[in-house]
Structure formats: C-alpha cells, structure tokens
Amino acid sequence: MSFSAPDVMSNPRADRVRDVARLATRSGRAKRGLFLAEGPQAVREALALHRERLASSGAPVVESVYATAEFLERSPELAELAEVSAGTRLRLATDEVLAAMADTVSPQGIIAVCHLPGNTLEEVLAGTPRLVAVMCRVQDPGNAGTILRAADAAGADAVILTEGSVDIHNPKAVRSTVGSIFHLPIVSGVPFADLAAALRGAGLAVLAADGYGDTDLDALQDDSAARRLAGAAGEPDAGVVLLEAPTAWLFGNEAQGLDRQELAAADRRVAVPLYGVAESLNVGTAATVCLYASARAQRRA
C-alpha cells in the first residue's frame, strides 16, 4: 500500500473532518446512519466483521478508516486487513485530524466510521435465539457496555435496548464494549409495549432481573442441575421456570430498576441472592450473573 503526499488529510477544519466529528452526537449518527469505532482493537473487530459480511454478501460494516502513517507502519496487519476488506476506504490523516474527528483525546492512531446495524426485532427473533439480553432504559454508557460485553461472553444471540435507553453507539459506550459491539446483533430503540409478547412468541421465557424478585436465581440453578443430573425424568410441572430453556432477560434502569410495566410483562421476577451486606448489585454485575447462569444451564442441559 502506498500513499502520495496529497492523500494525507491534514486540515482539522475540513468538512469531512467535521462530518466525522458529528458522529459523537446522537442526531449526527441518526442522520447519517453511521457511528465511530476508535482505536486499534475496535477497528480490528469492525474490519473482521466487515470482511465476514462481504464474504457472505451481507451489508458492509465499515464505511471508511482513517489512520496515521505512523500507526500503519507499526501495525501493518491492520493496514492489510483494511486492504483485504474490499470496499473499505483507508485514508491517511495527521494526528491532529484524528484528534478532531474522534471523541477520545487519543484515538491511538486509527478510527473507523461504521454503518449502524440495521437489525430489526423481527429478524433477530426469527433466528430462534436461545439467550437474549434486554436493556430497559439503561442510562449509563459504561453499564450498557458491560452488559453487552457480558452478553457476548455468555454467548447470547442478541441484545435489545428499549426506547429511553442510552445510545449504545455513542463513542463512550462503544469503547466500553471492547469490540463486543461487533460480535452480536443489537436492536435499539424498541418500544417496550409489545416486546414481551414478541419475545414469548419466539419461544423465549421472559425473566426480569429484579432485586425484589420472589424467585431466587440460585434456586433456579439448583433445580436445573438436579434435572440434569437426574436425567430427563418426566416433564417438569407447568409454570416452572427452566433456566436451560430459551430465555430473554430484562435488565432495568440503574436508579429505578425495572418499572411496573416491565415487571408485569415478565414471566418471573428473579433476584440474584445477596449473601453479604450489600443492598443491591450494579446492573452490569447482576446481568453478568444472570446471563452466565442461563448460559451454563443451557449448555449443560
């Protein structure tokens, strides 16, 4: 790969630079259908998914990549990945231009402008998912990132964010997902009204993670382990929650938890047991415990 000198973007006040910088705002992202991935790891994951999508003739993921010459010299594998990923525009830029484009103080020499995913709820549910994480009005970008990353680690099939949740494609949230934003389908801005019915229609039990819930997560895990070790000894009673069954977990707003409507829509309210003095768990921590409990039960069943 070679670049002639005029190819290096060096004017931080250029229109294109401002266009990219506007992707730090929700309206900027919505208007152009694009978002920013900053730094080597996020860009690598974006390009990997992009290449996979192109191979399966899916929609492109990366619109363009901006990097400094110094960065590409240090990380030739990323330059190669971008080059191999046909259709990716790789542009050289100065540090100053990258800083003007990016939300972080130091984007570490590379950023990618990516297409917002076009997943719909219908598509995601048509794929017969077995584990889905639903964020109900989660507000903090770091929490949303933690939940998405935990969902990815637990092998969830999709993440859904209801109306009123933080925009998980804002730069801070994207950073906190450490690449997981490119690992599984995400559907944002879903109205809650008909969501639970749609989840159930797709064969998913709807469990609300609720500190005041009347069902103890550890009891569900015990039941699941007992069923497994006893072998398939007949059908469980109707109404019993099977942790190994396909499940959608609802996780609530960090200050208020799940609201009445959200709780009422769930099949069961499940509490993560608190063994110590802590009065509550952070929503990201609770989500991690719940999603791992389901993943374990499902994979052991």
Next chain:
Amino acid sequence: MSFSAPDVMSNPRADRVRDVARLATRSGRAKRGLFLAEGPQAVREALALHRERLASSGAPVVESVYATAEFLERSPELAELAEVSAGTRLRLATDEVLAAMADTVSPQGIIAVCHLPGNTLEEVLAGTPRLVAVMCRVQDPGNAGTILRAADAAGADAVILTEGSVDIHNPKAVRSTVGSIFHLPIVSGVPFADLAAALRGAGLAVLAADGYGDTDLDALQDDSAARRLAGAAGEPDAGVVLLEAPTAWLFGNEAQGLDRQELAAADRRVAVPLYGVAESLNVGTAATVCLYASARAQRRA
C-alpha cells in the same frame, strides 16, 4: 439539633477545609490516616458501621461529618444517625465549603471524614475466612470498586489489595463501591511475596482467575453440584479443587492479568468460560462470576 449562625463553616479557604480536601490525595490520606466518604449513601453506611463499632467498643469509623443545613432539613434521619452515633462531630457548612472539601463536583450536601481501617492480614486470616477476594495490582478505581461490591454481595469475608494496586480509599473508588467499603474488612498494600503461603496457612485454597487457565469454572461448578446431589460419597481425590471449600481468589491487573509470580503461587488457574466471540472479560465481570460461583457452592454444600 440546633446550630447557631457562627457554627456554619463558610470560608472555603479555611485551613480545615484544605485539610479535608487533601484527603483526595494518597499522601494526604496516608499522613492523617483518614479518607473521604461523599454523599448521603456513603455517609449513611459509614455512620451505621460507626455506631455498630462503638456499641462493640471497637475503633471509631467516622471522624467528622460536614453537611449543609438544607441537606439536614431534607434528611433528618441522617442528622439523627450522626447524633445518635456518639463521638461524631457534625458540622454545618455552606455548599461552597463542601464543594471545596469534596472530590466530586456535587457532594450532595454531606460528606464524612473517616478513619482508614486498621485491619492487618493476620487479623483477617485469624478469623477463619471462607471466601476472600485478592486484587493483584488492579489499577482502575472503578474496577476495584466493582470487585469490592461483588465481594460484598457474594458474602466474602475480606478483600485484600496487593502492593501496586489502586488505593481503594481514593474518592473515586470509594464512590464506586456504593457503601461496600464499609461492609467488610479490607487490607491494602500487602506484599505478594508471602501472601499465598499465608492464605494457605489459613486453610484457603488459592485460585487464580486467569483467562488462559486450564481449569474451567463451569466444570468446577458441575463437580460441586454433583458432589452435593450425590451426598458425601467418600473423600474426593487429593489435588481436586472443591469449589465449596474455603477459597481465596486472585484477580489480576486489567491490562496484563496476573503475572508469572502470582500465577505460580496459585493452586489452580481457573478460566471463566467464554461462550461467545468476546476475547476476554473485564476483571470486574470475571471476579463477579468467580465469587458468585464460590458463594453458591459454599452455601449449598
């Protein structure tokens, strides 16, 4: 409770205000043996522990409380708690003074100056702990707070931070513990060299949480559940890790994980399984899953 006008601290440049503000620095805390708890929830937990300690003739927890008159009017129960907790100096201050004392932009009307805990490793281990979380050079205050909060929720008996870890009594870390900093013994600045031997001497198995570990956490959980459901069918083989046995977990630095010395000192390297595409877990998330797995196995045994 009544305060005459001269009792209201109103000079943000007063010596006492600067003394409190200096507790935002590690050297300031070390020099005076004090740290800051900011906001209603942290102060409430500090006072609750303080009262409990005074009742058991233990060392005081709270050195002094500063609050605005507006705050105390809105939250009379905290004024009462401070008053009931004999020995606590409750001083009225203006918003400006509180802002000058606190690390946060808005301390929400109340802060407490607290004594650093004087726990020693020997004391903590003499109490025959069953579950201990060890942070090995964890650097981020938010991660340290998450791990402490998860340890609290899982009912751990103590948290240990090795030399080179973040100071968990810095204001950002204290905030991120959401009160858990007052819920269980914390020992900081412990040299790693003899720690594992000391933990084993106290009857604790030492498990390293390590993404590259050769032991799968889910397999340990399966074994534990099988033992429980089968009843106490004889002694397990020597060298088998029993998740239900007293355990100290080692959690590593967020960038490098556990180093060679730390890994070598552990009885076993245990990986949290990654079921999805995620390459790794955040250390706070991994710690949550590990501590909950132990808590569950121990309480079910």
